[in-house]
Amino acid sequence: MDRRMRVFGALIFLIIVSPTLAFVAGADGPVLFQEALENGESTLSCDSSPDTAEDEIMLLVWYKDNESIYSYDARVGTEWCNIGFNASGRVIANMSSNPTTLTITALRDDDQALYHCRVEFLLSPTRNTGVNLTVIVLPSEPFFLDELGNTVTNKTRPYYEGDTLVLTCLVIGGRPPPKITWYSGDILVDASYSVSDIPNVRQNELYLPLTRDNADTLSCRATNTHLVKPLKANLLIELYLPANNVTVEWIQETTNGNIRSGDTVIVQCIAYGSYPIPDITWFLNHKSLSHHSNQTWNETLQAVTSRIALTPTRVDNNATLTCEAKNPVMPAGRNSKSASVSLNVTFGPVVHVTRFEDEKNEVIELDTLILKCKVEANPPASKLFWYYNDIEIKDGIRGIRVSSNALVIDEVSRSDSGRYSCAARNNIGETKASPINISVLYPPACTKLGIVLKKETFICNVKGLPTPDTYFWHINQVDYDAQHLTTGSNTLSLEQVAGPFSESLNVSCEADNGIASQDKSCNRVIRIGHLKPQQPQQCDLAFEYKEFQIRCLPVENATYYELSLWRLSTTNTSLVLDQKRSLEVGNSLALMQNEEPWLVRGELGLLKAGDEAGAAACNRYGCSAALLLRPTEGLLSAAMPPWWKFFTERDIGISIGVLLLVVMFVCSTVLAVRLAKRSRTKPVPVIQVLQLDDVTRDYLSRTSDIHGLPSCSLRSNSSDYSEDGDSPSLADCRYPHIPQDWIPPPDVTLTLQRESSV
Numbered sequence: 001m002d003r004r005m006r007v008f009g010a011l012i013f014l015i016i017v018s019p020t021l022a023f024v025a026g027a028d029g030p031v032l033f034q035e036a037l038e039n040g041e042s043t044l045s046c047d048s049s050p051d052t053a054e055d056e057i058m059l060l061v062w063y064k065d066n067e068s069i070y071s072y073d074a075r076v077g078t079e080w081c082n083i084g085f086n087a088s089g090r091v092i093a094n095m096s097s098n099p100t101t102l103t104i105t106a107l108r109d110d111d112q113a114l115y116h117c118r119v120e121f122l123l124s125p126t127r128n129t130g131v132n133l134t135v136i137v138l139p140s141e142p143f144f145l146d147e148l149g150n151t152v153t154n155k156t157r158p159y160y161e162g163d164t165l166v167l168t169c170l171v172i173g174g175r176p177p178p179k180i181t182w183y184s185g186d187i188l189v190d191a192s193y194s195v196s197d198i199p200n201v202r203q204n205e206l207y208l209p210l211t212r213d214n215a216d217t218l219s220c221r222a223t224n225t226h227l228v229k230p231l232k233a234n235l236l237i238e239l240y241l242p243a244n245n246v247t248v249e250w251i252q253e254t255t256n257g258n259i260r261s262g263d264t265v266i267v268q269c270i271a272y273g274s275y276p277i278p279d280i281t282w283f284l285n286h287k288s289l290s291h292h293s294n295q296t297w298n299e300t301l302q303a304v305t306s307r308i309a310l311t312p313t314r315v316d317n318n319a320t321l322t323c324e325a326k327n328p329v330m331p332a333g334r335n336s337k338s339a340s341v342s343l344n345v346t347f348g349p350v351v352h353v354t355r356f357e358d359e360k361n362e363v364i365e366l367d368t369l370i371l372k373c374k375v376e377a378n379p380p381a382s383k384l385f386w387y388y389n390d391i392e393i394k395d396g397i398r399g400i401r402v403s404s405n406a407l408v409i410d411e412v413s414r415s416d417s418g419r420y421s422c423a424a425r426n427n428i429g430e431t432k433a434s435p436i437n438i439s440v441l442y443p444p445a446c447t448k449l450g451i452v453l454k455k456e457t458f459i460c461n462v463k464g465l466p467t468p469d470t471y472f473w474h475i476n477q478v479d480y481d482a483q484h485l486t487t488g489s490n491t492l493s494l495e496q497v498a499g500p501f502s503e504s505l506n507v508s509c510e511a512d513n514g515i516a517s518q519d520k521s522c523n524r525v526i527r528i529g530h531l532k533p534q535q536p537q538q539c540d541l542a543f544e545y546k547e548f549q550i551r552c553l554p555v556e557n558a559t560y561y562e563l564s565l566w567r568l569s570t571t572n573t574s575l576v577l578d579q580k581r582s583l584e585v586g587n588s589l590a591l592m593q594n595e596e597p598w599l600v601r602g603e604l605g606l607l608k609a610g611d612e613a614g615a616a617a618c619n620r621y622g623c624s625a626a627l628l629l630r631p632t633e634g635l636l637s638a639a640m641p642p643w644w645k646f647f648t649e650r651d652i653g654i655s656i657g658v659l660l661l662v663v664m665f666v667c668s669t670v671l672a673v674r675l676a677k678r679s680r681t682k683p684v685p686v687i688q689v690l691q692l693d694d695v696t697r698d699y700l701s702r703t704s705d706i707h708g709l710p711s712c713s714l715r716s717n718s719s720d721y722s723e724d725g726d727s728p729s730l731a732d733c734r735y736p737h738i739p740q741d742w743i744p745p746p747d748v749t750l751t752l753q754r755e756s757s758v
């Protein structure tokens, strides 16, 4: 044993003193591969347990690249360590552990080497174990350069969707050389790294067409060991994107988007995926809604929310409500996205009645009348009603047909004029249209009244719709030409009709209202005798200015007077018209304005007993009956010149002598009169105040007082005086009809005593 020990001792000494010992991997022993990070530590293991229990370890030596760095002498338990290798005291050996270990900390770049341990046993052969230690040197953090060579940190410059991003990721150093890869989010997009032009730098140039989906955070990863996670640098891509999805939804309770007209609802629009934050605009039927709503940005959803309060009315039914999200930084055309909803605004019916294909509310009788009921309602009206003068029309009544929205009257009659209305009902309510007034026009027709004369005006009573605007008049009288007149109203003043007039006029009128002219004209025989003035009542005869005068109080409405003088024929059997003349009122002769009251005054010349003077009041419609006056005896004698006057007239030879006598007589008479009435200067008229009216005249004519002569004075107002002086025959001069038992009233005043103030 001792000898053996001594032999080993010499060998161990030899080993210890020789600083190097070649180790051929594989041939001298197995080689383990081990990796460790620079500045990290690595534990080299060496199996030093003997194969058999009898055996024992003698010596253990660690070599680095054939050079010894550590030894352990198991016989004496002494350790040795290369000073240079353990300069910083970084080597720790544990010979009591199994396997024994040699731990190197604070690993340096040059610690990468092929290490091996050699173990000498007492009995067993030497054992060699190799460890190929790789010291990993990490590269620098990755960094980014854009295509222009500028460094990019944290965020790229802005890009538009579809642009190609060009970026280079660079890494300095690293052993082994690192792999450089690009990731978009967690997806590997480029692993094509390469050596850079710059020494000790590796790079990976990325060409990435940008889309919404790969616009995640970009990262560049560099790795040369599995011992630590890859080194990573992130970069945000600033990508301008339009909203990719816009939604519009009702916030407040609306059943399936149905809105009752007038209700307020809130609509929400959410626009997702726009960068930067978009502007939300609302449109109702392409018209921008000015009241812009609250717009909020939700970072987590990357969404903009906008709400708007809306109070739609029926005109908004079926309108399109659009929410548009517009990216302010993007070029037009690819900057916006919108979404729409249709409004279903429910409302009660809105009803109008109109004429079918006609705007006027007039229809001509017997034409067809079609009325339309225009209904607007949502939901559509379920029922329709028609009204005539506010009473509901049942189909089939009065020849009325109701078909869908129309009301048809095939042959409209004038009694169908009135207010028509319709009403419609849906589940919101019922509405009645404001009625339309339908006028049924018809041609004019004569009414029962026909033509009437009121005062001096004819009225043509016709009925027609519209009221006639043209009236054709035809005036016929016996012996006169027919007159045709046209008026714009239903009246015709007699002033428009040319005279003269006979007692009765045959008047007809015919109206036209534009619809048609009158079918049958109105006809009437109209008497106008009553339009003549009254017979003068207040007249007298006077002898004045050496002649007889008839004087009357004026008669109302008389425009002139007709004076007539009837003389008793020589045979004393009849009265013959001597003269007849008109006396215009306004004529200075007839009007003596100084007198009070004024009188109609007509000179008659001289009258004899039995003569009669008549005065009739006249106007354009004719003359009244003449009032006849007969001079009384007193008046005649007052007017009669003295008997010798006849004489002087006949004997001119003695006229001068007689003239003297006359002068004397006149002088004495004047003297006598002056003596009688001193105050008077004017000649005194001798007034006879007998007034005969028709009845009196007739009465007188039947009494002996006036020779029983009939008078034709009643005819004096008619046109057929016998102007030629022929005495009217007795047959012509009829007596007024007097009933047999007629007795003149006892107080008939035949004379009217007047004290003349003239």
Ligand SMILES: *[C@@H]1O[C@H](CO)[C@@H](O)[C@H](O)[C@H]1NC(C)=O
Residues within 6 Å of the ligand: 021, 022, 023, 024, 065, 066
């Ligand atoms: C150690 O020695 C062997 C044999 O001589 C040789 O093959 C090997 O290259 C050497 N190793 C080193 C690191 O010099």
Ligand SMILES: *[C@@H]1O[C@H](CO)[C@@H](O)[C@H](O)[C@H]1NC(C)=O
Residues within 6 Å of the ligand: 070, 079, 080, 081, 086, 088, 089, 090, 091, 092, 093
């Ligand atoms: C290396 O040096 C340190 C400090 O000097 C010492 O504690 C340690 O034991 C040495 N290592 C070995 C294997 O000797």
Ligand SMILES: *[C@@H]1O[C@H](CO)[C@@H](O)[C@H](O)[C@H]1NC(C)=O
Residues within 6 Å of the ligand: 094, 095, 096, 097, 098
């Ligand atoms: C050496 O290893 C043994 C077993 O693993 C352990 O118990 C002991 O504490 C170690 N000694 C040192 C100094 O680390």
Ligand SMILES: *[C@@H]1O[C@H](CO)[C@@H](O)[C@H](O)[C@H]1NC(C)=O
Residues within 6 Å of the ligand: 025, 031, 114, 132, 133, 134
């Ligand atoms: C040690 O490992 C490295 C890397 O794995 C290798 O290149 C080298 O050839 C190895 N050395 C030996 C001696 O096996």
Ligand SMILES: *[C@@H]1O[C@H](CO)[C@@H](O)[C@H](O)[C@H]1NC(C)=O
Residues within 6 Å of the ligand: 153, 154
């Ligand atoms: C990049 O981001 C980091 C961390 O958020 C921050 O500290 C730094 O200031 C940013 N750099 C730039 C240029 O914004």
Ligand SMILES: *[C@@H]1O[C@H](CO)[C@@H](O)[C@H](O)[C@H]1NC(C)=O
Residues within 6 Å of the ligand: 245, 246, 272
């Ligand atoms: C819109 O986008 C949101 C979030 O991106 C999504 O939840 C929703 O389903 C999308 N709607 C439509 C219609 O695409």
Ligand SMILES: *[C@@H]1O[C@H](CO)[C@@H](O)[C@H](O)[C@H]1NC(C)=O
Residues within 6 Å of the ligand: 266, 293, 294, 307, 308, 309
């Ligand atoms: C808008 O915002 C105001 C205040 O935040 C709020 O009182 C109002 O109700 C909002 N309007 C809508 C329609 O949401």
Ligand SMILES: *[C@@H]1O[C@H](CO)[C@@H](O)[C@H](O)[C@H]1NC(C)=O
Residues within 6 Å of the ligand: 297, 298, 299, 300, 301
């Ligand atoms: C954003 O939307 C989410 C999901 O709807 C919600 O939980 C969150 O409260 C919203 N944030 C804001 C600030 O409104």
Ligand SMILES: *[C@@H]1O[C@H](CO)[C@@H](O)[C@H](O)[C@H]1NC(C)=O
Residues within 6 Å of the ligand: 318
């Ligand atoms: C609503 O609008 C649509 C499309 O514009 C149209 O087809 C439809 O007839 C409309 N409905 C009503 C009730 O107006």
Ligand SMILES: *[C@@H]1O[C@H](CO)[C@@H](O)[C@H](O)[C@H]1NC(C)=O
Residues within 6 Å of the ligand: 258, 344, 345, 346, 378, 379
């Ligand atoms: C609108 O709402 C009414 C009532 O619910 C319904 O009858 C009608 O069909 C709706 N119209 C549309 C176009 O949806």
Ligand SMILES: *[C@@H]1O[C@H](CO)[C@@H](O)[C@H](O)[C@H]1NC(C)=O
Residues within 6 Å of the ligand: 419, 436, 437
């Ligand atoms: C319709 O006639 C009535 C009475 O006949 C009248 O009060 C109303 O004003 C008329 N309406 C129209 C539009 O002419």
Ligand SMILES: *[C@@H]1O[C@H](CO)[C@@H](O)[C@H](O)[C@H]1NC(C)=O
Residues within 6 Å of the ligand: 455, 456, 532, 533, 534, 556, 557
């Ligand atoms: C006179 O004429 C007027 C107008 O025509 C009439 O009203 C009046 O009754 C007439 N008088 C007489 C007495 O006829």
